[in-house]
Amino acid sequence: MGTKRYKGIEKKQARWGIAFVVPALIFFSVFNFYPILNAFYTSFYDRRALSKLKPKFIGLANYVRLFDPARADNPLSFYNSLKATLTFTVGTFIPLLIISLLLAILISNLSSNRAKRFLQISYYTPAILSSVVAATIWMLIFDPRGLGNQWMNLILNTPGVDHKWKTDPMMLQISTMLVYFWKYIGYFVILFIIGLATIPSTIYEAATIDGANKNQTFWRITLPLLRPTVVLVSIMAMLQCLKTFSTQYMFYTNGSTRAPINVITFNIYITGIQDQYLGRASAMSVVLFVLMLVLTLFQFRTTKSGENIDY
C-alpha cells in the first residue's frame, strides 16, 4: 500500500516537472533541433537560396568539395577557414582561460568588498555589449588615425608608425583576438569567482596551519578543487571561440581583407547568404558541429571531469 502511494506522489511530482520542462523543450525543438536536423539534411543537397526548383540530391559532394586539396591554395577556401578558426581559437581561448583564472583569484583575494564589486562590474560590462557595438568601438580604436596607433606609438616611442591593425594579416588576427578577449574575459572571471567561492575556507585554514605557502596553496588546493569550473570554462570558452562571427564580420565590412579572418562561421555566412549555396553552407555547419563535438569530448577525456570532488 505504502509503495503504491509513494509511486503516486512521484508520478504526480513528475507530471509537474514535465509540465515545466515542456515549454523549454518546445522552444529548443523549434529553434535548435529543427535547424540542426535540417542542416544535416540540406548538406546532402545542392540547394540555392533563391531557387524554387526542388533541391538536387548530391550525396557527399558538398563535403568532398570542402576538403578538395586542389582548392587549398585559394585563401578563401574551407581549408583556410579551418586554419583561421583554429588560429583564432587557440590564440583567444588559452589566454582567456589563464588570465580569467588569475584575475578571479586576484579579485577573490581582495579584502574590500567595494573594490571586488567594482572590478567584477568593470570586467563584466563588455560582455553585455552586443558584439557589433564592441566591434564598432574597436574599429575606431584600430583606425590608422585612432587610439590604437597613438597608444602603441607612445608606449614604443615610435611616432608616426602605422601598426596596420586592420590590414596586415597577422595584426588583423591579433586585433580580432583582442576584441574577443576584451569582450568575454569578464564573463569567465565571474564563473571562476563563483567556482572559487565554492571551495570551503576550512581547507585553506588547515593548509595554513600545516604551513603551506601561497604558491603551494594555489597548486595543491585551489587548482585541483577548481577543476570542474576549469573544465566548464575551458569548454565554454573554446566553443564560443569556434563560433566567433560578428567580430570578423565587422572587420571585413570595415575594409579588412577576408582571408586571415575567414573563420568557418564567416565562410558559412558568405557561402549561404551572399553566394546562395545553402547546401554547401550546411555542410560547413555540420563540419563545425563535428569539430566542436570532438574537441569537447577530447577536453572531457583529458581533464577527467567525471571524477567527483569530495571535501
Place this chain on the structure above:
Amino acid sequence: MKKSVFLILIIALLLPAAIFAAGTKDQAVDETKPVTINYWTHDDAARTKLENELIEKFQAANPHITVERSTRSAQKQIELVQTAFAANEGPDMFNLPIENQYAYITNGRVAPIDYVAAGFKSKQDMLDKYMDGILDTVTVDGEVYGLPLELTNWAIYVNKKVFASAGLDAEKDYPRTWEQMADVSEKLVIRDGDILVRRGFDFRYPYYLIMFVPMVEQLGGSLLSEDGKKAIINDDAWIKALTFMQEWGPLGRNLGSTTYQAPRYLFNADNNDIAMAHTGLYQEGRMKTENPAFFESDDWMVVPFPVFENAVKDVASAYYGHFFMVNADSDPAVQKATWKLIGFLLSHGEDYLTRGGNLIQPTKALLASDTLKNMPYSEVFINDMARANMVYYGSDSAEIQTQIRNAVESVMLSGESPQKALATLRSAVQEIIDERR
C-alpha cells in the same frame, strides 16, 4: 513514466516540422478587397521623406490600399530580402542593386510588369518612355521584370581648396589619367609618419565591379570572354591594374587603403582630410544638407573618371541601377496594387531628382529635362555614362566581386604578387561561372 517522456521528446522533435510545413498563401484574386503592400527599401533620408509624402497621397487616392514601407541599411537590405525570399516570406515590393537583384528574375521570384496597372498603355508605350536599352537589363524571354528607381554612375568630386593648399590649381591640375591621379595625390597627401592625415584621392572600396573592372577594361582586359565561358581575359591588363593598386596601397606609395574612412563620407565636411572622392550625383544633395555653405561655394567641382595613359579603351566607371520589383508569390491583387504604386512613385521623376536624394530615373523625359541639365556638373555624369558599361550583373556577380576584392586586397595589403593573385582569381572566377552554366 519513461514512455511519456519518450513521447514528449518525439512530439518535440516532430513539432517544428508541423509548424514549418503549415500554411501557404491565399491565392484568391479580388481586386477590390483591402490590400496591404509590404515595401522594403534601403535608408535614404531624402527619399524616405519624399516617398512617405507620395505614399500618403497614393493611399488617399486608393483607400483600399495600405502601404507599409520599411527601411534598413543598404547591406542589410540585400541580406534580409534574400533570407526572406529563401523562406518564401519575401516582401511584396523591394529594390536592390541590379547585380544583387538579377538572380531574383532568373529564379522566378519576381513577377513581370503589369503595364496597365503601372500606368502604361502597353509594353511598347513603357519601352518608348525609358532610355534605350535600359530595360534590357531586367528583360528575360521577352518579359520585363522591373522599373528603375535609380540609375547611378560615379565621377570624381574635387575640393579646390585642398588643391590650392598644395599649390595646385584644381581647374588645370585635376587628374585626367590614373598615373596623374597617383602623382597629384602624392602632392596632396599629408602624412604623420606612415599614417595618412590627408589623402588626395582614394578608391571606393569594395565596389570593384564598378570601379576596378572598368580600369582593367581601359587596358584592354575584361572579366569574361564575349561568350561568357572564360574568366579573366588579357592577363597583361589585369596585372597592370593590380600593380597600380599595389603601388597605391600601404605597401607601395601609401596613398590610400581600404581601412581609412570612405572619402565620400569625408568630402562634404570640407575638413582638409580628402581632396577627391569617387561618388554619384546624389552626393550633391547630401552636401547641400550637411554643409550648405560648401555646396553653395565655388570650392568644389566634378571631373570625369580618369583613364590610364596607354588605355586602349575609353571606359568610365560602370553604372548600376536599383529596380523596383514585385514578389511573384504575392497575392495577385497585391501584385496589381503594387505595380500601381510603383507607377505612381515613378511618375514623380523630377521630385526624386530634386528632393528625393538626387536620383536619376532614366526616362527619356527626365534625361532631356532642364531640371537635370541645370544641376551642377550633371553633364559630367551624363557624359561619363555615355562612355560606361552597365555593371556586371549576372546572378554570380556578388561572388565574383568577392574574389576580385580578395585579389586586389591581397596585393595591396598582404604583399601578394599580382601574378599569383591573378592566378587565384582566374581559377576562382572560372569555377564560379562553370558552376552557374
